[in-house]
Amino acid sequence: xxxxxxxxxxxxxxxxxxxxxxxxxxxxxxxxxxxxxxxxxxxxxxxxxxxxxxxxxxxxxxxxxxxxxxxxxxxxxxxxxxxxxxxxxxxxxxxxxxxxxxxxxxxxxxxxxxxxxxxxxxxxxxxxxxxxxxxxxxxxxxxxxxxxxxxxxxxxxxxxxxxxxxxxxxxxxxxxxxxxxxx
Amino acid sequence: xxxxxxxxxxxxxxxxxxxxxxxxxxxxxxxxxxxxxxxxxxxxxxxxxxxxxxxxxxxxxxxxxxxxxxxxxxxxxxxxxxxxxxxxxxxxxxxxxxxxxxxxxxxxxxxxxxxxxxxxxxxxxxxxxxxxxxxxxxxxxxxxxxxxxxxxxxxxxxxxxxxxxxxxxxxxxxxxxxxxxxxxxxxxxxxxxxxxxxxxxxxxxxxxxxxxxxxxxxxxxxxxxxxxxxxxxxxxxxxxxxxxxxxxxxxxxxxxxxxxxxxxxxxxxxxxxxxxxxxxxxxxxxxxxxxxxxxxxxxxxxxxxxxxxxxxxxxxxxxxxxxxxxxxxxxxxxxxxxxxxxxxxxxxxxxxxxxxxxxxxxxxxxxxxxxxxxxxxxxxxxxxxxxxxxxxxxxxxxxxxxxxxxxxxxxxxxxxxxxxxxxxxxxxxxxxxxxxxxxxxxxxxxxxxxxxxxxxxxxxxxxxxxxxxxxxxxxxxxxxxxxxxxxxxxxxxxxxxxxxxxxxxxxxxxxxxxxxxxxxxxxxxxxxxxxxxxxxxxxxxxxxxxxxxxxxxxxxxxxxxxxxxxxxxxxxxxxxxxxxxxxxxxxxxxxxxxxxxxxxxxxxxxxxxxxxxxxxxxxxxxxxxxxxxxxxxxxxxxxxxxxxxxx
Numbered sequence: 001x002x003x004x005x006x007x008x009x010x011x012x013x014x015x016x017x018x019x020x021x022x023x024x025x026x027x028x029x030x031x032x033x034x035x036x037x038x039x040x041x042x043x044x045x046x047x048x049x050x051x052x053x054x055x056x057x058x059x060x061x062x063x064x065x066x067x068x069x070x071x072x073x074x075x076x077x078x079x080x081x082x083x084x085x086x087x088x089x090x091x092x093x094x095x096x097x098x099x100x101x102x103x104x105x106x107x108x109x110x111x112x113x114x115x116x117x118x119x120x121x122x123x124x125x126x127x128x129x130x131x132x133x134x135x136x137x138x139x140x141x142x143x144x145x146x147x148x149x150x151x152x153x154x155x156x157x158x159x160x161x162x163x164x165x166x167x168x169x170x171x172x173x174x175x176x177x178x179x180x181x182x183x
Numbered sequence: 184x185x186x187x188x189x190x191x192x193x194x195x196x197x198x199x200x201x202x203x204x205x206x207x208x209x210x211x212x213x214x215x216x217x218x219x220x221x222x223x224x225x226x227x228x229x230x231x232x233x234x235x236x237x238x239x240x241x242x243x244x245x246x247x248x249x250x251x252x253x254x255x256x257x258x259x260x261x262x263x264x265x266x267x268x269x270x271x272x273x274x275x276x277x278x279x280x281x282x283x284x285x286x287x288x289x290x291x292x293x294x295x296x297x298x299x300x301x302x303x304x305x306x307x308x309x310x311x312x313x314x315x316x317x318x319x320x321x322x323x324x325x326x327x328x329x330x331x332x333x334x335x336x337x338x339x340x341x342x343x344x345x346x347x348x349x350x351x352x353x354x355x356x357x358x359x360x361x362x363x364x365x366x367x368x369x370x371x372x373x374x375x376x377x378x379x380x381x382x383x384x385x386x387x388x389x390x391x392x393x394x395x396x397x398x399x400x401x402x403x404x405x406x407x408x409x410x411x412x413x414x415x416x417x418x419x420x421x422x423x424x425x426x427x428x429x430x431x432x433x434x435x436x437x438x439x440x441x442x443x444x445x446x447x448x449x450x451x452x453x454x455x456x457x458x459x460x461x462x463x464x465x466x467x468x469x470x471x472x473x474x475x476x477x478x479x480x481x482x483x484x485x486x487x488x489x490x491x492x493x494x495x496x497x498x499x500x501x502x503x504x505x506x507x508x509x510x511x512x513x514x515x516x517x518x519x520x521x522x523x524x525x526x527x528x529x530x531x532x533x534x535x536x537x538x539x540x541x542x543x544x545x546x547x548x549x550x551x552x553x554x555x556x557x558x559x560x561x562x563x564x565x566x567x568x569x570x571x572x573x574x575x576x577x578x579x580x581x582x583x584x585x586x587x588x589x590x591x592x593x594x595x596x597x598x599x600x601x602x603x604x605x606x607x608x609x610x611x612x613x614x615x616x617x618x619x620x621x622x623x624x625x626x627x628x629x630x631x632x633x634x635x636x637x638x639x640x641x642x643x644x645x646x647x648x649x650x651x652x653x654x655x656x657x658x659x660x661x662x663x664x665x666x667x668x669x670x671x672x673x674x675x676x677x678x679x680x681x682x683x684x685x686x687x688x689x690x691x692x693x694x695x696x697x698x699x700x701x702x703x704x705x706x707x708x709x710x711x712x713x714x715x716x717x718x719x720x721x722x723x724x725x726x727x728x729x730x731x732x733x734x735x736x737x738x739x740x741x742x743x744x745x746x747x748x749x750x751x752x753x754x755x756x757x758x759x760x761x762x763x764x765x766x767x768x769x770x771x772x773x774x775x776x777x778x779x780x781x782x783x784x785x786x787x788x789x790x791x792x793x794x795x796x797x798x799x800x801x802x803x804x805x806x807x808x809x810x811x812x813x814x815x816x817x818x819x820x821x822x823x824x825x826x827x828x829x830x
Contacts, residue, residue: 012257014479014603016250017399018628021242034243042249049256060480113236131198132230133237135488135629138200157194160229167229 011053015060016045022134023068029129030072040075044068062140065130069144116166124159131156193219197226199495202525238630239811247400362406363610365671367786370664370703370711373657379665380680382673382687383452383651383696385642386613388601388625390416393783394815395627397822403783407609410669410780411698417776417812418639419695419769421453429647429741430454430690434756436734437766439701440800441778441790446702446758449770450655450737454648457641457692464500465562465644466518467493470549471534472569474509478536481627482603486568489600489632490531493566496640497521504552505530508545509537518556546583550590560745562644563595565619568626570603571612587619588686594745596646596689597621600635613672620649620689638810642691648741649689650749654680655700661734661758664703664711666788668777680740683749690741697773701788702734732757768804772813775800779820782830794824 020041028037044067048056056063117125130141138156142149189212195201196209212219245253371379389412396403424431431453439445469490477483497503498521505516505527516530549565557563587597597619599612609625616623622643624635635643652675657665667674679685690696703709733755740749763771778797781789798820805813823830 009254009257011479013254014481016245016253018481018485020245020250024243024245025240028243038243038245038249042245042253045245045253046256049253057478060484109232110236110239113232114240117233117236128233129237132233133240138195153191153195153200156198157191160194160226160233161190163233164225164229167232 008053012045012049015048015064019061019064020045023064026065026129026134027068027072029126030069031075036075037072040068040072043071059140059143061134061136062143065134065136065140065144113163113167116163119166120159120162124155124162127152127155128159128163190222193222194226197223198230199491199528202529206525244398244400362404363613363672365406365409365784367781367784367788368667368669368671368674370666370701370709370788372664372709372711373659373662375711377657377659378654378677379657379667379700380652380654380675380677381667381670381698382675383653383690383698384411384670384673384688385415385690385694385696386412386616386623387416388609388613388623389413391625391627391631392609394819395625397819397826400826402823402826405784408780408783409671410777410784411673412669413780414669414697414699414773414776415695417772417816418810419451419453419697419773420806421451421695421769423453423456423693428750428752429743430651432737432739432752432754434737434754435767435770436756436759437761437770438763439790440763440771440774440796441781441792442701443791444704444707445790446704446734447763447770447774448700448702448734448756449773450653450698450700451769452651452690452694452696452739454642454690454692454694454696457645457647459641460498462498462641462645462692463561464498464502464558465564466502466553466556466558467562467644468504468506468518468549468553468565470506470508470545470565470567471515472509472545472567473507473534473536475536476570477603479603482570483534483536485626485629485632486600486602487531487534488629489568489626489636491528492629492632493636493640494521494524494527494531496637497524502556502558503527504556505534506545506549506552507534508548514548514552518552546586550586550595553595554593557594562646564598564644565590565595566598566600567612567615568600568602569612571599571601571609584614584618587615591618591620591686598643599623601625617688618686620646620686622689622691634810634812639691639693642694645692646689646744647692647694649744650683650685650687651690651696651739651741652680652685652687652749653698654738654740655735656738657702657735658731658733659705660731661704662702663705663707664709666701668699668701668788669780670698680738683742683747689744699773699777700735734758768806771800771804772806775804776816779816779823783823785830794820794827794830798824 023041023044024034024037027040028034031037031040044064047067048064051063117128120128126145127141127147130136130144131138136144138149138152141147141152145152147155192201192205192209193212196206196213201209213223244250386409389407389409392407393403393413396407421433422431433449433451433453435449435451436446439447471483471486473483477486494503501521502518503516503521504514504518507513507515515534516527519526519530521527546565546567549567553563553565591597597616598621599616599619601609601612601623602625613623615621624631624643626632626635654677655665673688675685675687734757736753736755739752739754741752742749763774766774775797778789778792778800779794780786782792782794782797798817801813801817801820805817808814
């Protein structure tokens with residue numbers, strides 16, 4: 001299976017291409033800043049280099065997120081709980097090439113949804129992120145977080161339910177009166 | 184308590200997490216309960232909003248230093264395997280990532296057998312000592328500075344082929360991606376040739392390839408930049424057609440922003456839209472490359488994720504089959520109704536990489552499978568997912584192309600999806616799609632799969648007009664010279680326009696196709712190299728019946744998807760005399776994309792355009808941009824500016 005056409009270096013290179021952004025984003029939620037998240041993700045990929053490819057091949061995303069999560073939690077423990085980085089702020093204040101005007105144009109609903117997610121308990125936020133940002137399955141999320149699959153199902157269900165309540169709560173307030181005749 | 188449990192199951196069901204008995208149990212509940220069905224819908228709607236919201240959170244990348252450290256470790260930690268001595272990978276992993284590289288070819292033993300130790304004066308304390316390559320056969324690549332030192336030491340007496348200045352880092356050195364050379368269309372004097380003929384192109388792959396390079400912090404290779412594919416990546420707000428013609432034509436003229444003396448003409452086509460739910464039944468055969476080269480996280484796993492997205496979009500009367508090819512080809516899933524989603528998803532799940540590619544046998548099998556479950560009046564399509572690295576067996580591209588061309592005539596169309604990086608055979612895939620009445624997209628991440636399979640699924644699957652050709656005739660009274668921007672590999676001979684046996688591009692439902700001409704008005708100087716004035720021809724006088732103010736007439740030929748005979752359409756346009764600022768946002772945005780492409784290609788025709796001004800043009804013409812594609816371009820232009828501050 002370890003084919004000659006795809007060397008280990010290429011394999012790891014493409015794993016970095018595909019997952020670095022997602023892992024840094026995920027780790028930054030735990031460590032509170034992007035710089036230490038980058039270090040965490042570099043460590044994660046260094047661990048991957050030492051791993052037997054055959055062992056992780058079939059569940060690469062779950063493996064990466066689990067290692068990354070544990071490492072990020074270690075860093076947070078060591079460096080003290082920093083303020084967590086919330087997505088809405090990340091959205092407003094991003095990399096050097098981002099264009100705030102462009103983001104404003106499309107970010108309206110996104111901003112509202114992200115703000116609502118920010119009010120959920122951390123356990124719900126984490127599983128919602130793994131499910132809908134990283135597209136991991138319940139089973140993979142269970143592997144990453146150590147919760148049972150059943151608990152993951154509960155946390156996601158409960159997270160979506162609470163989110164729906166909060167979003168439907170502020171929706172009418174956000175619109176001019178009379179636009180939504182239903183109460 | 185019981186209700187809570189049931190609600191959790193509904194959520195899990197809505198998210199596609201249930202199978203087997205628990206799935207059947209929920210389906211039974213859904214049949215009897217409108218509340219439960221509504222609940223499932225609402226969970227899905229919330230999930231979509233969550234995905235959208237999360238998708239707007241920006242990504243960060245490792246720093247180049249961090250990445251280099253990981254890659255060095257990857258090579259160190261490699262499992263023992265037979266390695267060519269001093270191979271490219273080994274040479275580069277030996278810590279030479281940032282240096283220039285020389286290519287040396289040895290005919291006789293390249294190195295003297297007696298290898299003296301490297302003298303100390305060539306070693307600085309900061310550098311590891313140079314170890315000469317132990318053996319060398321054929322082409323050896325070493326960093327230039329090492330090369331100079333090795334040569335000075337008398338290690339090398341082979342023939343020097345030269346330095347490859349472009350090989351600067353491991354990923355570039357290992358890169359075997361191939362792009363066909365493109366030479367920008369030149370200005371043509373109307374007095375020499377008043378016509379321009381080309382085929383439409385709805386491919387978009389070049390844009391995602393360019394995006395991938397820029398995101399990785401590299402400028403794309405020039406030949407990977409096909410300007411028309413950049414322009415056509417973006418949806419434009421053209422009115423759809425109302426009559427019997429399957430597409431509408433919208434032309435607009437204004438000043439050319441990068442050459443203020445010139446004019447710019449935009450031709451916009453908009454294909455008829457097919458609303459969700461009215462899509463004809465589809466008979467789809469996925470043809471998946473499962474060869475060893477697909478064994479990378481951004482290849483086969485991404486293919487699977489993309490297919491799962493597509494399966495979600497299917498309607499009950501659709502059918503899906505999955506053929507695979509590698510060392511051997513086979514059917515992973517016989518044609519199966521879309522209602523049996525579980526079987527389709529589990530077949531997708533079970534795909535695993537191994538073997539080497541034998542593309543043509545797999546393609547033959549896919550077309551046979553599609554023919555066996557052909558739906559008359561429906562969509563019949565083979566969807567090929569590969570990195571295009573056909574490297575075993577009958578790989579004559581000509582033979583493949585002929586096979587695909589023959590199948591396209593039988594009504595089975597092709598979609599080519601390119602995946603991965605490093606050995607993507609871009610040119611092969613584009614050619615296959617062109618000859619197979621198809622389209623070609625490059626999937627670099629899940630959101631691109633979403634664009635192709637969710638946002639624009641109608642355009643991806645349903646062809647509304649095929650063999651669409653355009654011929655423009657310019658009026659010499661208004662136009663001294665013209666230049667078609669992009670479409671370099673779509674240019675047709677003038678006589679092919681009326682020849683119905685000549686294949687051309689297709690338009691999918693809701694697709695927009697945009698082409699730009701840069702026009703030099705009479706009285707403005709233009710350099711057209713290598714063309715002498717004609718001795719015997721006089722400038723043709725306008726024929727009676729043509730309005731003197733007309734700039735050009737656009738003639739279109741197209742066929743209905745199931746017809747062999749073309750219909751024709753003529754549209755003339757006069758110059759509006761507008762400035763660039765007065766043009767529509769769509770016009771200005773398309774011009775910005777064209778200028779961006781020309782700048783990346785370092786085209787001789789880019790005029791005054793600089794990345795900074797192009798970014799302003801794009802920024803000021805975002806329009807509605809509901810999906811955020813245009814905003815993304817603005818960030819890419821900014822990224823290109825960082826990489827290339829002088830352009």
